[in-house]
Amino acid sequence: MESVIHDSGDIVDARTAQAAVSTGRLPADRAVRAALARVHRRFQADRGGRVADYIPVLAEADPELFGIALAHVGGSVHAVGDADHLFSIQSVSKAFVFALVDQELGHHAVRRRVGVNSTGLPFNSVLAVELNHGSPMNPMVNAGALATTALAPGGSAEERWEFVRRGLSRFAGRELALDERVYASETATNQRNESIARLLDSYGALARDPVATTDLYTRQCSLAVCVRDLAVMGATLANGGVNPLTGERVVDAEVCRDTLAALATAGLYERSGDWLYEVGMPGKSGVSGGIVTVAPGKGSIAVFSPRLDGAGNSVRGQRVTHYLSGALGLNLFASTAHPQSAR
Numbered sequence: 001m002e003s004v005i006h007d008s009g010d011i012v013d014a015r016t017a018q019a020a021v022s023t024g025r026l027p028a029d030r031a032v033r034a035a036l037a038r039v040h041r042r043f044q045a046d047r048g049g050r051v052a053d054y055i056p057v058l059a060e061a062d063p064e065l066f067g068i069a070l071a072h073v074g075g076s077v078h079a080v081g082d083a084d085h086l087f088s089i090q091s092v093s094k095a096f097v098f099a100l101v102d103q104e105l106g107h108h109a110v111r112r113r114v115g116v117n118s119t120g121l122p123f124n125s126v127l128a129v130e131l132n133h134g135s136p137m138n139p140m141v142n143a144g145a146l147a148t149t150a151l152a153p154g155g156s157a158e159e160r161w162e163f164v165r166r167g168l169s170r171f172a173g174r175e176l177a178l179d180e181r182v183y184a185s186e187t188a189t190n191q192r193n194e195s196i197a198r199l200l201d202s203y204g205a206l207a208r209d210p211v212a213t214t215d216l217y218t219r220q221c222s223l224a225v226c227v228r229d230l231a232v233m234g235a236t237l238a239n240g241g242v243n244p245l246t247g248e249r250v251v252d253a254e255v256c257r258d259t260l261a262a263l264a265t266a267g268l269y270e271r272s273g274d275w276l277y278e279v280g281m282p283g284k285s286g287v288s289g290g291i292v293t294v295a296p297g298k299g300s301i302a303v304f305s306p307r308l309d310g311a312g313n314s315v316r317g318q319r320v321t322h323y324l325s326g327a328l329g330l331n332l333f334a335s336t337a338h339p340q341s342a343r
C-alpha cells in the first residue's frame, strides 16, 4: 500500500517555519491563520479516498465536509471550514483512553498489559492477535484499545463509562455526549470487535468480560466531537497534560510522553511509518474522518474530512497535516525548516 501523501505543499513563508523550528514555538497567530486559510483553499477540491461504510451510519456522512483547527498550548484556537460539525470520535478516542488508563495504572503496567509495539497490520486485525500469541500489541489498534478499555476503573459499567466520558471531556474542555445513532449502528455490526475481545480473553489478556468491554469501547468510539474539540484534546497532550483552555490538569506529563510514543508507532496503523516519514509528528486517525496531530510543547492540528485511504485514515486530513507540518515548521525530526519537496 502506498502513502497518499504525495501532493507537495510549498512552505508558506520559509522564515515563519524556520522561526518555529528554532524557537520551539508555533508561529504568531496571524501566520497560523494565514496558513490555515491557504491550506483549506488548496485542498478544498481534493476528493481522494472513500467514506467508511462498514459501520452503516458512517456511510451517510457528507463526503465534502472539511474542517481544520489548530490549538496552541497558550490557549488560542484557530479554525476554518466545518469546524463545529459534530462527528463520532471513533479511533481517535484510543489515544485519550490510553492516557487516562496510563494515568491510573502507570507506565510499566500499561506497557506490560497492552504493549507498545506496532503490528504492521490493519486496525481490526484478528491475525495480529494470533501472530503475537495473544498480545494486544499496541493501544492504537482495536485489540490493544479493547485491552486498554478493559482496564478502565470503576465498580459498575456505568461508573466505567463515566470514567471514559468524563475523562475525554476534560481533554476537550467541555462535556462530550454519546451520538446515539452511531452507537446503535455500531453495536448492531460489532461482531468483529467482539471476536477480537473474546480471542484476547481466551489468552487471558482482557481484564474484564469481552461483551461488556466491547460495549464500553463502542461507546467511547461514539462520543460526538467537532474538529475544534480534537485540536484542544491534542493540545492538552502537547501541553504536558494541562488543558490550555480550562487550565485543568487532566493527566501527568509522563503520561503524555507515553501516549505520544504509542501514537508514533501505530496512530495511523500500518501507514504509521509513511506518516512519520512525511509529517514527522505523532498523530491519531479515526474512520469517521478525523485526524489529530500533536506538536509537543507547541500545540495540535486537527482535520476532519470523511474520505479515507485503504487503512482507514482521512486522505485530505493527511495531506493537510503534511502541508501544515512543513509550513509551520513542526516536523520533530527537522533541525531546519524544509520545504515539502516533491523529490
Ligand SMILES: NC(=O)CC[C@H](N)C(=O)O
Residues within 6 Å of the ligand: 090, 091, 092, 123, 124, 142, 186, 193, 218, 221, 285, 286, 287, 288, 312
Ligand atoms: N479505525 C477506527 O476508527 C475504528 C473504530 C471503530 N469503532 C471500530 O472499532 O471499528
